[in-house]
Amino acid sequence: MDAPLSVRARGIGTCFGDVVALDGVDLDVPPGRVHGLVGPNGAGKTTLLGLLLGLAVADSGRLEILGTPVGRGLTAPDGVAGFVDGPGLYPSLTARQNLAALAALRGDRRTRRIGEVLDEVGLTDVADDRVRGFSLGMRQRLGLAAALLAEPRLLVLDEPFNGLDPAGKRHVHGVLGRLAADGVAVVLSGHRMDDLEALCDEITILATGRVAFRGPLAELASADRELDHRLRTSDAPAARRLAADTAGVRLVGDAGPRRGAADAIVVRARTPALDDLVTRLVRAGVAVRELTPVVSPLEAAFLALTAPRKDAG
Ligand SMILES: Nc1ncnc2c1ncn2[C@@H]1O[C@H](COP(=O)(O)OP(=O)(O)OP(=O)(O)O)[C@@H](O)[C@H]1O
Ligand SMILES: [Mg+2]
Numbered sequence: 001m002d003a004p005l006s007v008r009a010r011g012i013g014t015c016f017g018d019v020v021a022l023d024g025v026d027l028d029v030p031p032g033r034v035h036g037l038v039g040p041n042g043a044g045k046t047t048l049l050g051l052l053l054g055l056a057v058a059d060s061g062r063l064e065i066l067g068t069p070v071g072r073g074l075t076a077p078d079g080v081a082g083f084v085d086g087p088g089l090y091p092s093l094t095a096r097q098n099l100a101a102l103a104a105l106r107g108d109r110r111t112r113r114i115g116e117v118l119d120e121v122g123l124t125d126v127a128d129d130r131v132r133g134f135s136l137g138m139r140q141r142l143g144l145a146a147a148l149l150a151e152p153r154l155l156v157l158d159e160p161f162n163g164l165d166p167a168g169k170r171h172v173h174g175v176l177g178r179l180a181a182d183g184v185a186v187v188l189s190g191h192r193m194d195d196l197e198a199l200c201d202e203i204t205i206l207a208t209g210r211v212a213f214r215g216p217l218a219e220l221a222s223a224d225r226e227l228d229h230r231l232r233t234s235d236a237p238a239a240r241r242l243a244a245d246t247a248g249v250r251l252v253g254d255a256g257p258r259r260g261a262a263d264a265i266v267v268r269a270r271t272p273a274l275d276d277l278v279t280r281l282v283r284a285g286v287a288v289r290e291l292t293p294v295v296s297p298l299e300a301a302f303l304a305l306t307a308p309r310k311d312a313g
Pocket of ligand 1: 016019020021039040041042043044045046047048
């Protein structure tokens with residue numbers, strides 16, 4: 001028999017007064033997988049992560065964490081650790097003391113493990129500095145260390161990459177990747193598709209509390225939608241004329257000096273129409289110097305899926 005899913009959510013609904021924060025959300029996360037939640041501000045990411053951490057109970061739907069159904073009472077499910085809305089830390093204590101306090105609350109006296117998790121997140125050098133003086137990125141790393149200390153089988157992190165510099169991100173990616181390889185399920189939220197692309201097996205895009213997409217990132221990027229492309233050629237006026245005259249291609253404008261060169265235009269089209277345009281340009285003796293999406297296909301898919309619906313109230 002297969003191991004139970006680390007998270008199994010069906011038809012989850014949560015309201016705050018009149019505000020529907022989550023509306024019929026399903027989520028499956030197997031052990032050893034990293035699942036990313038994305039969506040515009042207010043989409044419901046933090047609300048959903050809070051349910052996984054036992055910080056709130058859904059109004060409707062069924063939720064199973066590590067094979068155990070979550071009841072109506074507010075209890076932190078066993079084997080789950082993480083944070084939402086930034087890690088809770090004691091500013092007047094040092095990093096090491098913060099972790100010792102958390103471990104003591106759980107009745108765990110293994111001080112060696114504290115040194116290990118501090119090392120794992122790269123905070124050994126500042127382990128005895130007060131958290132009051134920590135940067136946002138250092139606090140995020142300490143929050144991750146606190147979660148690791150509990151040796152969770154499900155790790156839940158709300159925007160863990162906020163404030164991390166590129167080296168810090170790479171470091172945290174490494175830590176999360178190793179945890180997943182050890183069988184830990186990780187559910188995290190983020191706003192940057194490139195962070196998620198580097199890490200997540202699957203993502204869920206939430207838009208106003210509903211699932212707008214669920215699946216591997218590659219599937220999201222491969223959908224052939226109309227994308228804006230920057231087209232640089234040897235003859236911009238000719239390119240403009242041909243673009244206007246090619247079926248399925250819309251001339252969106254000139255790229256302008258800020259986007260690069262005066263010899264570039266921006267066209268909106270699906271791939272087959274772009275192919276037509278390039279073929280026609282070359283036939284007309286116009287050299288194609290560059291053809292690149294203005295925003296990444298992932299970013300474009302995200303924007304298309306989360307755009308406010310025109311029919312919405
Ligand atoms: N405690 C609360 N009381 C009232 N409304 C709330 C509460 N928490 C969340 N909401 C509302 O629920 C919706 C979802 O909020 P949530 O914080 O889950 O979004 P989010 O996707 O995490 O957004 P962000 O990207 O800004 O962090 C929003 O409309 C928000 O205003
Ligand atoms: Mg949030």
